Amino acid sequence: MTLFTVAWRYLQGRFLTSVLTTVSVGLGVGLVIATVLLTRGIREGFIEGATDYNLIVGAKGSQTQLVLNVIFRMDAPTPNIPVGVYENLRGDPRVEVAVPVAMGDAYQGFRYVATTEAYFSPFPWRRRAPALSAGRFFRSDAPGKPDYDAVLGADVARRTGLKLDDRFFEGEEMTAYPLTVVGVLRSTGSADDRAIFISLASYWEMNEISRKATVKPLTAVLVRLKRLSDLPALHRGWNIAPDIQAALPTAVLLSIFNLLSLVEDLLLIVLGVVVIVVGLYVFVTMYNAALERRREIATMRALGARRITILAIVLLESCAVAALGGLAGILGGHGAAYLGAHLLAGRGGPITHVFTVSALQPVTFGAVVVLGALAGLLPAVFAYRTEVAENLAPL
Amino acid sequence: MLALLAALAGLQLVPAARGEEIPRLTFAQLADSMRANFGLTQGIMVLSGREVEIQGFIIPAGPPDLSFFLLSRVSGTGNYCCELPSGQDETVSVYAAKGLSLRYDPVRVYRIRGVFEAGHQADRSYGVSFFRIRDARVEEAVGARIFKVGETKAPLNP
Secondary structure: OOHHHHHHHHHHHOHHHHHHHHHHHHHHHHHHHHHHHHHHHHHHHHHHOOOOOOEEEEEOOOHHHHHHHHHHOOOOOOOOEEHHHHHHHHOOOOEEEEEEEEEEEEEOOEEEEEEOHHHHOOOOOOOOOOOEEEEOOOOOOOOOOOOOEEEEOHHHHHHHOOOOOOEEOOOHHHOOOOEEEEEEEOOOOOHHHHEEEEEHHHHHHHOHHHHHOOOOEEOEEEEEEOEHHHHHHHHHHHHOOOOEEEEOHHHHHHHHHHHHHHHHHHHHHHHHHHHHHHHHHHHHHHHHHHHHOHHHHHHHHHOOOOHHHHHHHHHHHHHHHHHHHHHHHHHHHHHHHHHHHHHHHHOOOOOOOOOOOOOHHHHHHHHHHHHHHHHHHHHHHHHHOOOHHHHOOOO | OHHHHHHHHHHHHHHHHHOOOOOEEOHHHHHHHEOOOOOEOHHHHOOOOOEEEEEEEEEOOOOOOOOEEEEEOOOOOOOOOOOOOOOHHHEEEEEEOOOOOOOOOOOOEEEEEEEEEEEEEEEOOOEEEEEEEEEEEEEEOOOOOOOOOOOOOOOOOO
């Protein structure tokens, strides 16, 4: 009979305690894994969905709100800006591309995004240009003569079941303006997957206020510069205007990451406490087991077992519980992260690459086994020191 | 153990033994190096291909992992102070070898070290630039002083 078999039998002998200890280790490890995977997934989601445009020009207010709404389709849109801002930027010799964007209401929770054909153009500097999986892009129709064509993001098509040539609307006041699906985009892993794209002319005609307005409204303008050295000047130039602001999308994301880091630091402290509590629980369990088993240990010693053998058996028990709990925790943590990511993505949150295999899994597993060994060390020493004569005395 | 200590001591001695210092560039020098026809002075061209150090504000103009960003003489924030930045001589395109794990602060001065490149170049992703630093290493420059155009220049160590 090997040492491991003896340790395993001991664990089986205390089945309920062993299972509960393993479960508590698993819960602690699962919590660590799920938290790390989700925070990393959110960060990756923001990076993946980041725009290739250098500047976002919109109404004065929160830069974070402007970027979150225009790029990630989160939060409420910032107030409208006049279409003249777009025309001004389009005529700026420093600007290579200016793309107007107007954020509308939603169909089944998927937001209307009004823009021009330029939004889909495969400029060489784009990491991923939107591409069609079916149909065609809408045309930038003239104001007052909209076609009411719509291009659906991949998630929209999948979740609403809309197909090419389907006509749809939501809300009583929209019955006069049904949109027709003319195209479906391939999945890009960005917020474009969850948007319904329409032309600006359609957007302005569907809305009662903008229909009558002589100066048509926009939410923002995406700007790409010819030379990045002009970025500070253009950025500053728009920001000294009283009612318009220019936001650097990457700077806003980095500020969000800074906040996320604070949350991660806080979570790290909480997780540290969880690890200590789980470690203590393993220690108490193993210590009680060693106490209860003094007579058995003395018997083994009397039959010739060496002190070091007793020490190894208790350590093996502790490590086995930690290893089983660690394995269950890693698997459970991945499951919890998958569910969390699914829920978050369903609400339009940016999250991706949750299941990336990295050093996290082996390092966590190794750390849990080491922690288990440490937690079992004192009980093992206690068992190691068990005196035969004292503990084999008649009961 | 002794071998490890010897190796560590050797590492510390290497820069001093070579007697090389990394030349410190300033934005004032970059401004002075540019001629009216966008040519560059020989003084700046000799540094091209060499490791240099420069300090400035980070303007995130690339991906959020900061594998690319602009280094500017003035901060990207603060709309009511400092003169309006303009011109190719007031920004340096910085390419990090890989993404940086850096706590970005728009009003903090950072010290950049890397291989300097001078001259007009068009990048497919980031457009035209005159000054670039590649394989950049970034750290906060505590107590740094940023030179304005026309101020006394720091000595160049070619």
